[in-house]
Amino acid sequence: MCLAVPTKITDLLPDNMARVAIDGVTKDISLALIEGAAVGDYVIVHVGFALSRLDPVEAEKTLALMAEAGLLA
Amino acid sequence: MKYVEEFRDPALAKGLSDAIARAADPDRTYRFMEFCGGHTHAIARFGLEDLLPGNIRMIHGPGCPVCVLPVARVDAAIALATQHDVILCTYGDLMRVPGSGFRSLTKARAAGADIRMVYSVMDALALARAHPDREVVFFAIGFETTTPPTAVAILQAAKEGLTNFSVHCNHVLTPAAMRAILAGGDTEIDGFVGPSHVSAVIGTGPYVEFTRDHAKPVVITGFEPLDVLQAVLQLVRQVNEGRIEVENEYARAVSDAGNLVAQQMMARVFTLRDRFEWRGLGWVDHSALRLTDAFASFDAERRFALELPTPTENKACACGDVLRGVKTPVECALYGDPCTPENPLGACMVSSEGACAADWTYGRFRREAAS
Ligand code: SF4
Numbered sequence: 231m232c233l234a235v236p237t238k239i240t241d242l243l244p245d246n247m248a249r250v251a252i253d254g255v256t257k258d259i260s261l262a263l264i265e266g267a268a269v270g271d272y273v274i275v276h277v278g279f280a281l282s283r284l285d286p287v288e289a290e291k292t293l294a295l296m297a298e299a300g301l302l303a
Numbered sequence: 304m305k306y307v308e309e310f311r312d313p314a315l316a317k318g319l320s321d322a323i324a325r326a327a328d329p330d331r332t333y334r335f336m337e338f339c340g341g342h343t344h345a346i347a348r349f350g351l352e353d354l355l356p357g358n359i360r361m362i363h364g365p366g367c368p369v370c371v372l373p374v375a376r377v378d379a380a381i382a383l384a385t386q387h388d389v390i391l392c393t394y395g396d397l398m399r400v401p402g403s404g405f406r407s408l409t410k411a412r413a414a415g416a417d418i419r420m421v422y423s424v425m426d427a428l429a430l431a432r433a434h435p436d437r438e439v440v441f442f443a444i445g446f447e448t449t450t451p452p453t454a455v456a457i458l459q460a461a462k463e464g465l466t467n468f469s470v471h472c473n474h475v476l477t478p479a480a481m482r483a484i485l486a487g488g489d490t491e492i493d494g495f496v497g498p499s500h501v502s503a504v505i506g507t508g509p510y511v512e513f514t515r516d517h518a519k520p521v522v523i524t525g526f527e528p529l530d531v532l533q534a535v536l537q538l539v540r541q542v543n544e545g546r547i548e549v550e551n552e553y554a555r556a557v558s559d560a561g562n563l564v565a566q567q568m569m570a571r572v573f574t575l576r577d578r579f580e581w582r583g584l585g586w587v588d589h590s591a592l593r594l595t596d597a598f599a600s601f602d603a604e605r606r607f608a609l610e611l612p613t614p615t616e617n618k619a620c621a622c623g624d625v626l627r628g629v630k631t632p633v634e635c636a637l638y639g640d641p642c643t644p645e646n647p648l649g650a651c652m653v654s655s656e657g658a659c660a661a662d663w664t665y666g667r668f669r670r671e672a673a674s
Pocket of ligand 1: 619620621622623625632635636637638639642643647648649650651652653659
């Protein structure tokens with residue numbers, strides 16, 4: 231129930247809904263809980279609702295931090 | 304898959320694992336509780352314990368919604384479906400959780416009760432619209448991730464004037480459970496791997512208060528294997544340096560303020576219960592939500608009188624101890640024989656986030672390979 235992975239918004243639909251694609255499967259989800267979502271955004275979806283939008287800049291920062299941790303002697 | 308593959312990179316995992324080994328002080332032990340079942344699942348699935356030095360122990364926490372639901376609430380779900388002629392809707396995981404006398408929603412459905420598994424609470428709302436002559440009850444469970452969707456549905460039902468839709472509310476709160484674990488005092492914990500998506504909703508603030516009150520570091524992190532390793536590394540560093548802070552490794556999804564839209568909707572619809580019973584933790588003050596009086600007509604608990612016999616626990620099931628981190632799943636006498644995910648005798652064997660199910664599905668192969 232809580233094992234959500236990021237999915238990509240492919241279309242915005244009427245009534246504050248959106249279509250997302252994950253692993254070639256599409257699903258219609260609600261955007262009622264987030265603001266300003268756009269096509270191309272990745273969102274965390276729980277039980278049919280987008281809960282949060284992924285921030286690509288923060289994702290890169292975290293990956294850089296991980297790479298750095300591995301390099302420190 | 305974007306935001307997934309990168310956070311499963313084996314070379315980075317190796318680097319982090321080495322960094323943890325270098326940072327960990329061989330003269331002490333580290334006991335970290337991962338609160339979320341999602342982390343328990345990731346640790347088991349990716350064999351992360353094999354990447355940690357022997358003196359770092361991961362303790363599974365109570366963050367699995369179906370696992371912490373006490374027998375009395377499971378019985379209430381079954382009673383709703385069998386004593387009143389309702390359409391009972393719930394998330395799939397709940398179907399097989401054993402209640403008193405090993406009854407379950409699956410068995411009640413086989414015996415003729417109208418029970419529907421739904422993916423989303425909106426499916427329950429759609430059923431209410433399609434069946435105006437029937438009462439539709441959504442049996443709501445979950446932490447702060449599934450609570451906002453339930454709030455949206457109730458607000459929508461109110462807006463549409465639906466009179467045949469109600470919610471049996473079992474939404475529970477993460478910070479209260481973390482406090483209860485420490486108050487119980489029977490598990491030694493040096494730090495917490497903090498929730499991923501719960502934190503996306505509630506933000507980092509509640510943990511700041513928690514660390515201040517309980518002097519335990521918290522690192523909020525994602526559900527991918529690298530996230531968990533990075534969180535362990537940060538916890539080890541905090542412990543070594545004597546720091547007690549909230550660190551947010553999952554900034555790509557979690558902001559300090561959290562999801563304000565979700566928080567506002569929850570605040571409109573729900574209010575704190577004085578106390579709520581948890582499997583494993585017992586009665587915990589201010590640890591769960593109910594509908595506010597303004598939405599009383601949508602509250603199934605007020606709408607339907609239920610006749611409930613005293614709940615009976617399966618005494619041999621160690622779920623309570625597993626949920627408090629006192630026992631590991633294999634220490635339960637029923638583990639594997641006869642309790643398996645196909646034939647769950649306790650709640651922790653039902654959901655893939657449950658500690659027993661995660662261990663049975665992934666962990667035992669690791670141990671077999673190692674022995
Ligand atoms: S193995 Fe089964 S019976 Fe034992 S604690 Fe886990 S769920 Fe309960």
